[in-house]
Amino acid sequence: MRLRHLQIGLWVAAIAAMIIFAGTRWATRSEGVAENSPAFTPVFTLADEEGRIRTSAEFRGKFLLVFFGFTNCPDVCPTTLSDVAQVMDDLGADAEKVQPLFVSIDPERDRRLGLAAYTAAFHPAILGLAGTETETQAAADSFKIFYERENDAASPDGYSMAHSPGLFLIGPDGEWLRQFTYGTPPAEILSDLQTRF
């Protein structure tokens, strides 16, 4: 009888531990990627505006400012890309040390609408990438970011995309350095970059 109580007690403890573990895992996930998360090297293989395959490896030696978005997005994406454009202008001669990337999370539609005209409207330095669904998911997983298609009758073509709106900074060795959360003023991004050159 006592043994049975002990058994039940152990089960309760085990389940409680599982719940706490799951809870902390979930909490970490939902915060997105913390600024002080352990170093990792995100990778991608995605087609550019002209259909050429570009990989993370070819950008070694440069800082990357990476934004995941979609061109049908009227509010968050234009705001962030405008901020990136401002940073690129303000960098002056240091601009060559930084490559801004726009990774489409809605690649099929964005290729159809035209990716080159979109990125160029913000800044000629911004390179647009739009891979296959599989390649895009792999890139997002590697950057530890989230995106999801949401059906919405009140959006173009009946859907919109939910996504992590941060701007991600990758170092010249390919290592993750930090994210700038949505709405970080361009001046702050600029001064952060300037401390790293």
Added chain:
Amino acid sequence: MKHLLLAATLSLTASAALACETVTLGDLSVEHGWSKVTIGAGRPGVFYVSISNVGATDDALVGISTPAAGMPMLHETVVKDGVASMPHAMSIPVPAGQSVQLSPGGYHGMLMGLTAALKEGDSFPVTLSFEKAGEVTVNVEVLSLRAEGPDCADAGQ
């Protein structure tokens, strides 16, 4: 006909202070209607505006319409747990004695089915429908992609 009307509207492009006009409707005043350049006509435009309610009765913005777009809708950008989404807003509260902004990163009008790409310096009318006060039309000014809002400092009201 619709295109002709739109062309006529766009050709009436006025001074840069257009977005700084204040239009009143009962206790509501509506100002700073602005939009951003679009890259082609196939992608939605955006509509931002300021509304203030000096009355004692709560009201709400329940819809927008414009000759510039076939399907204008109200949306809200929500960033929750590190993920941005853009749900459709059925109505935007305009409580008594308060003002509400449709501005980047929050509530905004999404102009789908544009009749033409929006170019810097263009202007077009948007009619706002309020639950109680009824309808009012404001002129919306198209600003550059990098604009953060109209500069009304020297508008002299």
